[in-house]
Amino acid sequence: MDALALARWQFAITTVYHFILVPLTIGLAPLVAGMQTAWVVTKNERWLRLTKFFGKLLLINFALGVATGLLQEFQFGMNWSEYSRFVGDIFGAPLAMESLAAFFVESTFLGLWIFGWDRLNKKVHLACAWAFSLATIVSAFFILAANSWMQHPVGATYNATTGRAEMVSIGKILTNNTLWAAFPHTVTAAFLVAGTFVCGVATWWMVRLVRTKKPHLVELARSTYRPAVILGACVMLVAGVGVILSGDAQGKIMYQQQPGKMSAAESLCEGQENASFSILTIGPWNPTCDELTRVIEVPGVASFLGTGHFSGPDSFLPGVNDVQKEMSAKFGATDSAGNPIQYTPPLAVSYWAFRLMIGLAVFSAALALWALWATRRGRMSDNTWLSRLGILAIPMPFLACSFGWIFTEVGRQPWVVAPNPTGIDEVRLLTERGVSTAVPAGVMLASMIVFTLLYLVLGVIWYRLIHRYAIEGVPEVHDESPEARAASGEDDSDRPLSFAY
C-alpha cells in the first residue's frame, strides 16, 4: 500500500474506533447527571445508586474516549500535513475552540466529580456533573463544525498566492446549514446509544431479579431498575424521533450539497423523477453502475426523501453518472498524473452503510416499545426474551453510528474538502492531495499497525470492564457529602478519601 492508502486506513480505523466510544459518553453523561439531579432533588437513594452504577460505566468509557481522542488531534498534522496546510486557517479554529471551551471543562470537572463526592457540597458536585456533561455536547458542536466545513465549505476564500483556503467569516462557518443538520443528528444519535445502553442493561437486571422470586430482589428490581428501564426507553423514543427528523433534513441538504454521495447511497445511476428507494440492490463487490441489479424497491420514496416530492419535475434526483459527467466538466476528468478521477464514492460501501445506519435502529425501537409495554402501570417483566432483546439491542446503535460516519466520510470521496456547489469553487481538495509528503510509507505502516494493535488490546480491556461492572449491578451507597457528614456530627477530618484510583 502507498502512503495515501495507509493514511486513509489509519484514519478510518482510529476514527471509527474513537466514535464507538464518543456517542455513549455524549449521551450517557447527561443521563447520569440527570439521575444525580433526581437524587439531589428527591433524596431517593435509588437515584444515587443508579448514578453510581451508570457513572462507573460512563467513566470506563470516558477514559478510552479521551485516550483515543489524543491521536485525533495530532493525526491531521502527522498523516495529513498537506491537508492541514490547505485548510489550517479555517479548520484549526474550531479545534482550538473545542479544547478551550469544552475539553478543559470536561477534563477538569470530571476530575472534580470523580474525586469530589466528599469534598464538595451536593449542589456544587451536581453542577460539576452538568458541567462536564454539557461540555461533551459543546465539544461535539465544534468538532462537527470542523467536519461540516469539509463537507460543505463556507465562509472561506481561496488565496492563489499561498495556495491555501482562508477564513473570511467565522459566523458563516458556525452557522453552516450542514453543521446545523449534522449536530442535532449526531447528538440525538448519541442519546439513542445511551438510552439503549441504559434501558438494555436495566431491563436485563429487572428480568433477572424478578425471576429470582426473592422478595427483596424483586423489590430492588421494582424500586431501582424499573425506573431506569423507563428512563432509557423514553430517552430512546425521544432521541429516535430526533434522529429521524434531523436525518431527513440532513438527507435533503446533502442532495443539494453532495449529490454524488446521495445517489451512491441510493445506487441511482441515471438521474430521474419519481426515483425509487431501493430496499435491496445486489451487485459485485465494488460494482460499477452497469453491474447493479435492483431487486426490491419502493417507487418514489427516494425522490420524496431527497426532495420532499414523490413525482413531477421537483422530484428529480441526479444519478451517479450525471454527477460524474458534471464534475468532470467542471474540475477536469484526470488528475495531475493523467489518471481519470472518479467523482463519486464507492457504490457498495455507500449503499450498505446508509442502509445499516437506518436499519439497525429497529432494535432500539423494538426494545423501547416492548420495555414500555412491559413496565406499564407498575408492571414488571420476567420474560427472558425481553432481556435478550435488551442485550442484543445495546451494540446496534453503536454500529449504526459507525455506519453513519462511514457513509458520511466515504460518501464525500474523492474529496477531503468537497466543493461547495453554490460558490467558492476553488476551496476544494482531493483526498489524494491532502496526505503528508514528508512521511515515508514504511513509517505510516508501522504507526498504523502499532496503533491498531494497541486499540485492539485496549478495546478488549474496555469491553471486559464494562461487562464486569454491568453484571455487578447497582452498588450499596451512602451519602458522603460534607453536609450529610456534618449532620451526623462526627469529627472525620482524618477519614480516608471517598475515592482513590
Added chain:
Amino acid sequence: MDLSILWFVLVALLWTGYLVLEGFDFGVGMLLSLFPRGDREQRATERRVLINTIGPVWDGNEVWLITAGGATFAAFPEWYATLFSGFYIPLALILFALIVRVVAFEYRGKIASTAWARRFDVVLTASSWVPSVLWGVAFANLVRGVLLDEHHQYIGGFWALLNPFALLGGLTTLVLFLLHGSLFLALKTDGELRHRARRFAGWFGLAAIVVAGGWAVWAQVAFSVGWTWAAVAVAALGLVGVVLTNARGREGLAFILSAVTLVAAVVLIFGSMYPDVMPGLHGGPSLSIHAASSTHYTLTVMTWVAVFLTPVVIVYQSWTYWVFRRRLTTSDMPAPAGLAWKKVKDALGGHETPAVDPSELA
C-alpha cells in the same frame, strides 16, 4: 501589534502551562519506580498515594497539550503541518505513551487484584518516562534548527533528531520533571513521604543545576540571541533557589521556583527560535512566524476566543487545586473499590455479596 507575534507568545504560554502542570504529573509518574520504600505491600500502597496526589488534576493538565496543538493548528497551520509530519516518530511514541497513560490511571483500580494494579503501574511509569525525554528532544531540535526544504517540508529524517544536543535536551526535561514532581509530592504528602520527597528534590535539584544548566548554556551560546541570557540567568537562579528553599523546608516556594525555571526554559526555547517557528539547520531554509501564520482575520477571531476563555480556564483549574489541597498519606487511602472477575452465571451481581463491605464505608 502584529497578531502573529502575539500568537507566537500565546503558543509559548500554552506550552508553559503544559510543561509546568504536566511536568509534575510526569515527575510523579516516573517517581513511581524510584520513590516507594519498604516491603512489597508498602511499596504498592505508596505508589497508590503518589498516583492519587495527581489523581483529580492530571486530566485537566493534559488538556494544555491538546490546546497547544489546536492553537498551533489554528494560528500556524504550516508549523503544525511541518512539525508533526516531520517529527512523526517521536510524536507517535509520545501519543502512544499518553494514550496508555490515560487508561492506566482510570483502570488500575477497577479490578481487585494486585497483579492488575501492578501492571497498570508499570504502564503508568513507562508512559511518564518516555514523553519526559521526548519532549526535551523535540524542543531541543527546534532550538538547534532542523533540515527543511523550500516547501517547508522536514527532510532531516528520524535519526538526525537524536543528536547530542537534543539528547541532552531530553535529559534536561527528564531531570526538571523529576525535580518538579518531587517538589509536588513534598507539597501534597505528609509525614515520612513528605520528608523523603524533600530529600529526592534536593538530589534532583543538584542534578538539574548540572544537566539543565549545561544544556541551557550550550543552547544559549550555540543557538540563541543575546537577550535570552536573561532567561538562562533566571533558570539558574531558580534552580539554585529550589535547592536552598527545599533544604529549609519551604516547599511551596521551592515548587514555585521550580515552575519559574520551567517558564524560563520555555522563554529560552521560544526566544531562540524567534523570528522562526522552525529555524533552519545551520542557517538553511527555515519556517518563519510570518510564513507559518494564519490570516489576520483568523488570528483576530482566535485572539478574542483565547482572551475570554483562557482566564476562565485558569480560574476553575486553580479552584480544583484548592478543593484537593489536602495532603495525603498511606492512611488516607480507602479500601480498594475494584471488583474481582466473575462470570455472569456465578453472579447475581453485587446484590447478594457486595464488593465492599458496607461497614468499611461507614
